[in-house]
Amino acid sequence: MxxxxxxxxxxxxxxxxxxxxxxxxxxxxxxxxxxxxxxxxxxxxxxxxxxxxxxxxxxxxxxxxxxxxxxxxxxxxxxxxxxxxxxxxxxxxxxxxxxxxxxxxxxxxxxxxxxxxxxxxxxxxxxxxxxxxxxxxxxxxxxxxxxxxxxxxxxxxxxxxxxxxxxxxxxxxxxxxxxxxxxxxxxxxxxREAGEASEVLLNKCLRYIDDHLGDPELSPQQVAAANFISTRYLHVLFQRTDTTVASHIREVRLQRVREDLADLRYHTASVDSIARRWGFTNISHFGQTFKKATGETPAGYRRSMLSGGGLG
Missing domain, CATH: 2.60.120.10 (Jelly Rolls)
Structure with missing residues (x-):
């Protein structure tokens, strides 16, 4: 009707x-x-x-x-x-x-x-x-x-x-x-519940990465094993972040280095020691990676960031 x-x-x-x-x-x-x-x-x-x-x-x-x-x-x-x-x-x-x-x-x-x-x-x-x-x-x-x-x-x-x-x-x-x-x-x-569970697991993996950035051996395999999942499933979880596990680790490490280089408390620490603090062991490769990401060398970045504080 x-x-x-x-x-x-x-x-x-x-x-x-x-x-x-x-x-x-x-x-x-x-x-x-x-x-x-x-x-x-x-x-x-x-x-x-x-x-x-x-x-x-x-x-x-x-x-x-x-x-x-x-x-x-x-x-x-x-x-x-x-x-x-x-x-x-x-x-x-x-x-x-x-x-x-x-x-x-x-x-x-x-x-x-x-x-x-x-x-x-x-x-x-x-x-x-x-x-x-x-x-x-x-x-x-x-x-x-x-x-x-x-x-x-x-x-x-x-x-x-x-x-x-x-x-x-x-x-x-x-x-x-x-x-x-x-x-x-x-x-x-x-x-929906499976999606919510995977979101919780992804956040757990991200926290693990944050807590282990200083470990030079940190890798997708280590993150997966620590969270009792396969490396393949870890990569599936990361698809929703629009980046890969390795890229995320590298970017977060670089961010931590940038923060320390710009921090007056660490102005006497060498660039190499700061890089190693955050898991970079190949200092030459680190310098190239840093410059590609920021357009400056680590030392140049530090000078530009600290110049306003009278150190440079």
């Missing part, structure tokens, strides 16, 4: 009837127009929405009237949606999706050219329960990852198919669809 609305009052009525009751804030209320196409498969609802810029929210009053909590999964076709729930905020762009819980306050702001496909089903069908769902509300997920394209495509086709005629066993089909959606969410969470 497709229904169109012109003006704020009729749009609120349509959204309440097909999705959930919301308070609406329309910046161009009199000019506003939108279309909703909805269908239902047992306890699984499909809601396709296209409209202009709008804001909507469900307050404590709205959620106090909820008899049966429902989960809404919103897939963004065009435009953007800003979603806030459970203390989190996210922006959903085309190709992404997010979820929200009907039994908790939520705020949404949609842009012009807003088009989305939402599915809605009772929270009781979530095998992990409502508490687990609340950990992922207002979080944007990549609809192009893993099961995302298959599930999204299936929902698009199934929603259209239900409008022409329901399947023979709608309850079983709805149950299987909800199971696939849950599996997609689990997969997205597993990927």
């Amino acid at each position: 497709a229904e169109s609305a012109v003006g704020g009052a009729s749009w609120r009525f349509l959204v309440t009837g097909s999705l959930l009751p919301f308070e609406m804030d329309l910046s161009r209320r009199e000019e506003f127009s939108g279309t909703i196409r909805s269908s239902r498969l047992s306890e699984l609802s499909f809601i396709e929405m296209a409209c202009q810029m709008h804001a909507a929210h469900r307050s404590v009053v709205h959620v106090s009237e909820v008899e049966r909590p429902e989960l809404v999964v919103s897939f963004q076709r065009s435009g953007t949606l800003h979603l806030e729930q459970d203390g989190r905020r996210t922006k959903i762009s085309p190709g992404q999706f997010a979820v929200y819980d009907s039994s908790r306050p939520v705020a949404l702001v949609g842009s012009d050219d807003y088009r989305s496909l939402c599915i809605k089903f009772p929270m009781a069908h979530c095998r992990d329960g409502a508490d687990s769902v609340r950990e992922i509300t207002a979080t944007s997920f990549d609809g192009g990852r893993g099961l995302g394209p298959a599930v999204w495509g299936m929902l698009e086709n199934l929603g259209a198919g239900v409008r022409t005629g329901p399947p023979r066993n709608p309850g079983r089909v709805a149950h299987n669809v909800i199971g696939l959606v849950e599996q997609m969410l689990h997969e997205q969470l597993d990927h």
